[in-house]
Amino acid sequence: MSTESGTTNNPPIGTTITLTYEGDWWVASDDETGVTSQGKTRHEALDNLDEALQGYHGEGEPPSEAELREAGIDPEQNTSGSIEDSDIFE
Template identity: 50%
Template sequence: MSADTDGRGRDSPNAPVEITLSLGENGDLWMARDEETGVASQGETREAALENLDEAVALYRGDVGRAPTDEEVVAVGIEPDANASGDLPDVLK
């Protein structure tokens, strides 16, 4: 059986994915692991663990990335109009 690809050699969102989902030893966190990449994540619910895994795998593959909005920048204490590239607030230094 062949898997669909997105033209870059990666599986499409509809291709089968093997994921291991288990409850942690203390019973308070769910662990999710993508078997193809070895990337793992966790969450307080199964759904949260799987959502976190989706994000972690996307980051691993380099599929995520966008410039932050002005609102997101302001939320972390940076004034977009007064900031030159490379200037960081003290909290990020």
Template identity: 50%
Template sequence: MSIDSGHGSGREPRITLTHNEDGTWTARDLEVEVSAQGKTRDEALENLDAVVDAIENDGGHEPTEEELRELGIDPDENTPGRGELPDVLK
């Protein structure tokens, strides 16, 4: 299924919609290669638009130390390669 979701990037989006077994919907942008879910088709598409907008505009940047602290994360205590991976990531 191809839907014009209005990303506004000048490209023609190619989007698939899947109705999942649990009743939710998954929208996938085949060009950007990202997915989003929602309780309805419209919600899935709106969530996908938000993800694509973040990627194409200001999303995807490494957080600053200030942004991490605002989220309650101490950058000095959370650096790559420190300690062992949690079991879920092994």
């Protein structure tokens, strides 16, 4: 396994990204948030990490009904609420 630290195209100043090669995959991790992604190439892993970090920071669009169905979720039964109201996160 090889490891190198660097930065993506436009990360905030002081951001440390760790890249490792594990098997057939490059794994990119943001050391501050712990967000991790992977790709078949270093570039793909970093691009996927950028996308994952956008989601982590609340950017992006909610899934469409078609995307929910594709993930096995019935849009009619899909409701959002606070974590405090959830039986799962007790």
